[in-house]
Amino acid sequence: QQPVQSPQAVILREGEDAVINCSSSKALYSVHWYRQKHGEAPVFLMILLKGGEQKGHEKISASFNEKKQQSSLYLTASQLSYSGTYFCVEDSGGSNYKLTFGKGTLLTVNP
Amino acid sequence: GAGVSQSPSNKVTEKGKDVELRCDPISGHTALYWYRQSLGQGLEFLIYFQGNSAPDKSGLPSDRFSAERTGGSVSTLTIQRTQQEDSAVYLCASSLGRDGYGYTFGSGTRLTVV
Numbered sequence: 001q002q003p004v005q006s007p008q009a010v011i012l013r014e015g016e017d018a019v020i021n022c023s024s025s026k027a028l029y030s031v032h033w034y035r036q037k038h039g040e041a042p043v044f045l046m047i048l049l050k051g052g053e054q055k056g057h058e059k060i061s062a063s064f065n066e067k068k069q070q071s072s073l074y075l076t077a078s079q080l081s082y083s084g085t086y087f088c089v090e091d092s093g094g095s096n097y098k099l100t101f102g103k104g105t106l107l108t109v110n111p
Numbered sequence: 112g113a114g115v116s117q118s119p120s121n122k123v124t125e126k127g128k129d130v131e132l133r134c135d136p137i138s139g140h141t142a143l144y145w146y147r148q149s150l151g152q153g154l155e156f157l158i159y160f161q162g163n164s165a166p167d168k169s170g171l172p173s174d175r176f177s178a179e180r181t182g183g184s185v186s187t188l189t190i191q192r193t194q195q196e197d198s199a200v201y202l203c204a205s206s207l208g209r210d211g212y213g214y215t216f217g218s219g220t221r222l223t224v225v
Contacts, residue, residue, distance in 0.1 A: 002153070032213055041202060042154070044213030087153065096167050097142055097209045101154040 001025050003090045003102040011108045017076045020105045022088030024069040029093035031064050031071040036104070037084040045086075046073075075107070083109045113137075115217035117203050123223045124193055132188040132220045136205030143186050144204045144214065145178060154202065160186065193224045 003024045010018055022031065030049045034042040048064035048071060064071045075082055085104040091097065116135040124130050136143050145157040156170035160180040171177070175193075180186040190197055200221050204214035 029209070034213070041216035041218050042214075044215065047213055091209070096159055097161070097206065098144070098156060098159050098167060099214065100156065101146075103153045 002100050003031075003088045005086075005088050005102040005105050007105060008103070009106040009108075011110065012078050014078060014080060014109055014111055016078055016109075017074070018078060018107060020073040020075075020086050020088070020107070022071045022073070022090075022102060024090050024092075026069065026090075026092050028064075028066070028069055028090050030091045031062075032089040032091065032099060033060075033062060033071075033073050034087045034089060034101075035082075035084045036087065042087060078107075078109045080109050080111065083107055115203055115205050115215050117201075117217035117220050119220055120218060121221045121223075123225060126195060126224055127192055129189065129191045130193055130222065132190075132201050132203075132222070134186045134188070134203030134217060136184065136186070136203070137215055138184075140205035140207055140215070141183070142206040142208055143180060144206070145186070145188050146202045146204065147199045148202060148219075149199045157188070157201075190222075193222075195224045198222055198224045 003022050006021050032047050033045040036042040046062050061074045085106050087104050088102040089099045118133045141162045143160045146154040148154050158178045159167040175191045178188045200219040202216050202219045204216045206212050206214045
């Protein structure tokens, strides 16, 4: 089972804000966020660990509610360069560090 | 090297032929992963290597798929008797491990089976 993301797609004008949500059906060790631009490989944005620690991108913030197994990615004052597909990725712990990707949220920022 | 390197970047093969895809991870990264991404879809886990431990092969879709990692560094993903449904972008990633480290992906190999 993979994490469920919403919305599936969002269109913004430059300078607007967006929130992407992610929900998991299992207890999580951490949640990651990646961004993939068309024709390119996914790029690591941020990791949110159990206990509240965050590591990652300076201009993007995120939250992780361990009890609800939910995470949200906050994009503020969006720029054209923010366009791409955002993936929520879950690490359910265990002996293997193996990530399960959501289906992605396509974000388009227009001038 | 500075990043994860994959080769070839594009591969067109005839149905039924075998193909080998190569991944050279970031130096010092002990974890190496293969994922597959079909057009417009998310990433599907294939296999995971961690140090000298036995690989996690739970994502391999059939016994036509195999992978090895030599000397804890370079990895090769082999697909035997390719089928049209194998057409996808095959992505390799490496990582230092948990607790603050994400994956670094290579640019991928676009495989087309005709």
